Amino acid sequence: MSFANTELLKLGSRYMKCMVFRCFILVILVLVFTTVIYPFTGSNWLPWRTSNWIAMSAASNLQHAVRRDKFLEVPQIIWGLNNQKIALARACLTARFLNRTLLMPSLSASLFYKEVELLKPMAFDKIYQFDKFNCLCDGFVRLGRYSDLLNHSMPFEIQKGSGRKWTKERDLDQLKQCREESVDNSEVIRIGGKNPFLWHDHWPVKDYAKIFQCLVVVDEIENEVAKVISKIREVGSKVRYKIDASQNEESADSSLGQHVPYVAVHMRIEKDWMIHCKKLEQKLRIEQICSSKEEIMERVSQITSIQQPVVVYLAVADTLLEDDSILSGWNDGLLPLEKKRLGVWGIYKKYPYLIQSAIDYEVCSRADVFVGNSFSTFSSLVVLSRTQKLIRMGFTSSCSAEVGYSSYAYNLLGESGGAKRWMTDMSAPDLVGISYGTNNISCYSNWNTSL
Ligand SMILES: *[C@@H]1O[C@H](CO)[C@@H](O)[C@H](O)[C@H]1NC(C)=O
Ligand SMILES: *[C@@H]1O[C@H](CO)[C@@H](O)[C@H](O)[C@H]1NC(C)=O
Ligand SMILES: *[C@@H]1O[C@H](CO)[C@@H](O)[C@H](O)[C@H]1NC(C)=O
Numbered sequence: 001m002s003f004a005n006t007e008l009l010k011l012g013s014r015y016m017k018c019m020v021f022r023c024f025i026l027v028i029l030v031l032v033f034t035t036v037i038y039p040f041t042g043s044n045w046l047p048w049r050t051s052n053w054i055a056m057s058a059a060s061n062l063q064h065a066v067r068r069d070k071f072l073e074v075p076q077i078i079w080g081l082n083n084q085k086i087a088l089a090r091a092c093l094t095a096r097f098l099n100r101t102l103l104m105p106s107l108s109a110s111l112f113y114k115e116v117e118l119l120k121p122m123a124f125d126k127i128y129q130f131d132k133f134n135c136l137c138d139g140f141v142r143l144g145r146y147s148d149l150l151n152h153s154m155p156f157e158i159q160k161g162s163g164r165k166w167t168k169e170r171d172l173d174q175l176k177q178c179r180e181e182s183v184d185n186s187e188v189i190r191i192g193g194k195n196p197f198l199w200h201d202h203w204p205v206k207d208y209a210k211i212f213q214c215l216v217v218v219d220e221i222e223n224e225v226a227k228v229i230s231k232i233r234e235v236g237s238k239v240r241y242k243i244d245a246s247q248n249e250e251s252a253d254s255s256l257g258q259h260v261p262y263v264a265v266h267m268r269i270e271k272d273w274m275i276h277c278k279k280l281e282q283k284l285r286i287e288q289i290c291s292s293k294e295e296i297m298e299r300v301s302q303i304t305s306i307q308q309p310v311v312v313y314l315a316v317a318d319t320l321l322e323d324d325s326i327l328s329g330w331n332d333g334l335l336p337l338e339k340k341r342l343g344v345w346g347i348y349k350k351y352p353y354l355i356q357s358a359i360d361y362e363v364c365s366r367a368d369v370f371v372g373n374s375f376s377t378f379s380s381l382v383v384l385s386r387t388q389k390l391i392r393m394g395f396t397s398s399c400s401a402e403v404g405y406s407s408y409a410y411n412l413l414g415e416s417g418g419a420k421r422w423m424t425d426m427s428a429p430d431l432v433g434i435s436y437g438t439n440n441i442s443c444y445s446n447w448n449t450s451l
Helices: 003-041 048-063 081-097 130-136 168-177 205-212 219-247 249-256 271-284 293-301 318-322 345-349 353-365 377-392 432-436
Strands: 071-073 101-103 106-108 121-123 156-159 188-192 262-266 310-315 334-337 369-372 406-413 419-421
Touching: 003 130, 071 081, 081 101, 081 106, 081 205, 081 353, 081 377, 081 432, 205 377, 205 432, 219 262, 219 310, 219 334, 219 345, 219 353, 262 293, 262 353, 262 377, 293 369, 293 406, 310 353, 345 353, 353 369, 353 377, 369 377, 377 406, 377 432
Parallel strands: 071 101, 071 188, 156 188, 262 310, 262 369, 310 334, 369 406
Antiparallel strands: 106 121, 406 419
C-alpha cells in the first residue's frame, strides 16, 4: 500500500551506501596508514598482499573521480526554482565535461525577472545539503567551496557567445578548447555572461536526472515539508473518517493508522501564465497548452486511479490565494485546499520565494497522484522526480492503475475524458522537452536500466 515508505527506504539505503562507502574509504586510509607506519615500529601484522589489494581498490575508486584541484565558476543562477535547478545541473555537467569541481554557485532567493540588482543571492547550501550532494553524486559531479581554492591566481575567463550565430556546435567547441592544456592549467575557469539556464544544452535527460537525485533539501526545509504534508493527510483522514464513521465504526478506527493519500495539482491559471501560454500556443501552433480552471477540475475529477473522497492540494501562485473561486466547483469526492485554507500559509510566509517554491515542489513530488501542465518546467521536474522514483521501485510504466506515484497532465486529454498519464521519457537526448514543455508524453518511460 504505502509506496511512500518503500521509496523512503530505498532513498535511505542509497544514502546509507554512500555513507558506508565513506567509512570504507576511511578504514582503507587507516589500514594504509598502519601498513606504512607499522613496518618502522617493527610490527608487521598486515600481510603485504592485503595492503596491496586495498591500495589498488582505493586507487580504482579514485580513478573516476572529478578533479578536486581544478574549478569552474559560473554566474549567479536566477529565475524560478526549477529554472535554477536546471541551470545548476547544466553548470555541474559543464564542470564534469571539463573534469572540474564546480564552485558552489549562488542561487537567487527572489523572483525578479528584470531588475537584476534586486536578485538576492542565496547560497546553495541554504536549500540543499552540500555534503549529501557530493556524497550522492560522488564520481559524477562535485561541488566545491571557495575556501578549497589553493591558489588565488587570476581565473581564466571565458564568455559564452550569444545571438543566432552562437550555435550549439560553437559552444561545444569552446568547451573543448577549455580542456586543452594551456587553459586547463588554470586553477579556476570562470564563465562570464548569461545565466547557465540559457547556455546551450549538450546532455541527455538521464545525466540531469542523476544530478537532481543528489539535491536533498536541508533539514529545516524538510521539517516544514513534513509539517505541510502531515496537515494535508490530517485533513484527508478526517474526510475519510467521517464517511467511514457513518458506515461502520470499526472501519473508522482501523482507518486511523492507515496511509492517507492525497492528490497535488499544480494549477497554473494566474494572469501572467495565461498571457504566456496563449503566446506559446500561437507560436507553436498547439492548442493544448492553456487549460481553464473548469477544464482542470473536469480532467482531475475523471482520474480513476485514486479512491475518493480525497484531498486535492492546489499548488498555485500567491496571487491566486486571494481568489476563492479556485476552491469552488470541484466534484463532491474532491476536497480542494490551498496553503491558506489548509492553515499552513504561516509556514510558507516566513521564507523567501525560492524556499516557498522548494517546499511546494517536495509536497507535489511526494503526492500519491500529481497533476500538472506539460508545458511548465515546475510540473515537468516534479514528474521527472516521480518517474525516477518509479524506476527505482522497478516500474518503467505507469500505464496500469495499480502503480503508485502516478502523474498526469491536465492540459492533454487522456482516456475517458481525464487528464493524460505522464512519465518522463528518460531516454530523451536533451532537456528541451522538460525545460520548454511538450505535448508528446506517454505513460511509459522508455528506459530499462537502473539509474
Ligand atoms: C578526471 O581527472 C582525473 C585525474 O586526472 C582522472 O583520473 C579521471 O579519470 C578524470 N575523469 C574524467 C571523467 O575524465
Ligand atoms: C598557482 O598559479 C601559478 C600561475 O598563476 C602557477 O604557476 C602555479 O603552478 C599555481 N600553483 C598551484 C599549486 O596551482
Ligand atoms: C514522441 O516521443 C517519442 C519518445 O518518447 C518519440 O519516439 C516520438 O518520435 C515523438 N513524437 C513526436 C511527434 O515528436
